[in-house]
């Protein structure tokens with residue numbers, strides 16, 4: 001293999017740049033040219049490829065987002081789109097592709113592998129919803145951002161004797177919410193995997209007030225079946241919560257920022273492993289963190305289901321939120 005491509009796709013996550021850098025620099029080690037595909041599958045369909053030199057990936061290790069940019073496109077989901085993408089790769093003499101992204105990106109990777117093109121995936125999504133790996137790139141940085149936000153919000157909540165409803169990202173997965181609720185000392189957490197009703201949240205807030213707490217924090221995952229704005233409306237309509245209630249939707253602040261040490265290391269190891277897997281002739285696989293080891297798993301396993309949350313975390317959250 002003498003020429004490969006690398007692209008980032010779907011929602012960006014901190015550490016993607018570190019993975020790109022690792023792919024390019026490991027390529028140099030093996031005399032493999034690495035071409036960057038701009039804007040994910042959109043760039044693949046448009047043939048938007050350019051060679052990445054060692055210089056171009058210099059100084060990006062600590063940067064959030066992705067220098068290759070990313071996009072969410074539907075066009076690659078069709079058979080015609082996939083055939084066009086394959087043609088573009090062949091036109092540019094690309095012999096293998098590394099796709100860095102979340103569930104949708106890995107589905108695209110699988111489609112290309114099914115057409116016989118060598119593809120290796122790297123799991124990158126703040127949601128930590130990709131099965132088959134303990135962690136995806138960007139999760140740790142997002143968690144650190146959420147925890148810092150929770151700490152700041154608790155300062156003002158305590159000062160005013162307020163209850164805060166804090167909505168965190170995660171799509172259909174409650175990982176960010178459950179872990180940040182434990183590490184941020186929240187009183188209540190509601191996630192798609194174990195949803196707490198509006199009434200239960202009301203009762204928990206009242207109980208915290210009656211117990212004499214100076215504040216209460218409820219972390220709500222964006223994937224639950226109700227809107228946080230409706231939750232706040234409901235709590236206000238009850239009129240007996242005790243605390244004044246405020247809503248804070250953390251939003252895209254969770255996606256950006258300089259990657260944590262953990263994410264830099266994870267992304268670097270995954271980038272190296274992905275290139276080595278391509279060299280070994282592996283395809284249709286995703287690199288994965290299995291305990292301390294870097295390994296590969298079939299992409300089919302990764303996209304088959306949303307990564308489940310370790311049930312012990314629910315118990316931990318319950319015990320510690322008294």
Ligand code: F6P
Nearest residue numbers: 011102125126127169170171255
């Ligand atoms: O998958 C990452 C993620 O940030 C989810 O947590 C969130 O639901 C979604 O992407 C937001 O997507 P967009 O940036 O396209 O609005």
